[in-house]
Amino acid sequence: MEITRSSFTISEIRDMWQRRELIVNKNYQRSSSVWPDSARTYFIDTILNRYIFPKVYFYQVFDKTRKKVIREIVDGQQRLTTILCFLNDDFPLTSRSVKYQGKRFSDLDEDLQQQFLTYSVEVDIIYSAEQSDLLAMFTRMNAYTAPLNPAEKRHAEFEGQFKWFIIEATGEIGPRLVNFNVLTSKQAIRMHDAEFLTELAIVLDLGIMNKSDTSLTQIYRKYDKSFPREAEFRGRIYEFMQLLEQEFAPLKNTFITKSYVCHSLFCALMQRKYGIPNGNEFGTQTDGVFFTNLQKTIDALSALAGAHELQDISGPYGPYVEACLSTTHRVKQRKIRSIWLYNALI
Template sequence: MADHGLKFEIESKTVAEFRSLDKSGELILQPEYQRQAVWPVRAKVSLMETILLGYPIPEIYLAYETSPEGEQTASVVDGQQRLTSLLEFLNNKFPLDGLEDEKLSSKFEGMLFKELPDDVRQEFFQYRFPIRRLSNLADEFVRAVFARVNRVNMVLTEQELRNALLPGPFNDFLKDCAAHQISTVSGVFSGERRKRGGDLEFYAEVFGTCIFGLSNKKTELNERYDKISADFENYQDRSAEFLELLTLLSNTIKWVGRTRWSNIVDMFTLLHTSWGLRAELKSADHFQRMQVRELLDLFQRAVSERKRNGENGETDSLLESLATIVDMSAEEVEKIIEEYTSGVRNSSDLGSRRIRSQQLTLLLSRKIKN
């Protein structure tokens, strides 16, 4: 049996060798545990400048795996951003804009790789990266190395570390949530948040809240994540219900421009509140769902108006319309809106979360439980 202890071989590879590995399909830039490429162009250009100057670059970790048929692949454990940037430059995906070295800037500023002189490109291809080679290690060891290296370097978010260390059905479920149409139509996640796993973390926190109740995000998220991930089979039915709820809300809410539901805080409250009323929402007839649709639209508009201190002059009409739908007085509805809006401050605080969920539940339940 092979020894699966953590042993590293130190070697080096040229830019040309990395290009060949990529072209042959032997280089796996983004293993399942890796994050997406997130470097801005400025950082990519800085790396190319470093290579052109011949300065050293931190070592890259590669996990080699050889099949019984003799086929070999190299997965990038650490160095994905560097190698992705390198290959993009070789494929003329970005120019050398913003070079800091005056001599290089005077010669190559604004050039694509193909526009560099032949001798410069030839020398560029010969630049050597230091490599730490991991050979035929079990997947859990490779993931542990990935997490450890990145934790020490402080380059991964908490969710990116979870993705690396806790693969499996819970992680797959979170990806299904992130890929759901509600994530797109709501506009709740920025491109940067998605790249760093913020969408997965959001759904992990909401689902955990639906299962275990409201909490302070910072104190209990990791514990709940570990618990669900380790025993996801026990949560399989509820995960299916959660996805059904996402579909129901996606088809019910008015998605016109940015709404309150485009904010993480409000979307969190909407999902948690709706989960508690999911049986009623699911069994509601068409007329009730249309009224829920109108209620949620008027509610989010009233909250936005309240946060703007009524500068659009729509407060009274919104409160009156909302009061009519839920069969309450405008004064009662105004108090609910004020309470909810107060809970938007200190958004991750347990007390604020409780206030928001209580007030939205109060309105929604008036409509679907009557």
């Protein structure tokens, strides 16, 4: 078996497909089902914004009947057929594409069409291989792939509205969470940023709960087919991130940026300004603002962060510190932290 690394423009792939020199090998494709519009839009938007996507695999054979070389798609069917459908104007882009919502390929200006058609797709071309060789190759490739964590499994299982909301939010907010030291780069690579944002969505949907794979999966399932609160969730989560980066910038590199503390800070802020389900358990005042005195709020939050860093359980912030030191994702500790952080919003 031989493998050659190559690349083709989307224009070249389209031409090969139209000449039937590129076909789908259904022996290797997991499913012939079509991605939902949200998934197709996100993928096309990836190309329009010149981001890369994982390479695809072709198996090159000689068709004796037609006396010509044929390339079979052995991995990448959904990506390539989505590209071809978009070129054929089969679907418009949804709101998942901020810049190009509502546009089909023919609606794009000439320069953007040219940019799309000249986009380079990385391809590995496999030669001189039997079916058993191909199966062995993919088996070996998968053997060296790290097992999926729960967040990755959810994104493999679901294809609906909530998943693509989280993917979009992760693309926009994930790097900013790393920059603000809420998460590490290593955590972001394994989708802890998607998990964190899902937890914030759960707060808006149901209030403060224990962190569990069950609750995380349930919100994906609940909003898989329809997500009527998407705009609300997006607005509040993005508002929180902007608040961290701007008004709360002095808190960067303090213990307020611990991910579990940031979760509780989100609960406190959302209850103070908007109200969250069962939020009256820790904060009765919901008056449309996050705080009235920024400097006093920063000072109060800094004091909590300092006590946490020193692990000062005997001082005036003892209950808060204790709630930061163990079982940090349980509802009891989350509520205690939220009460203290709510009261720091002056």
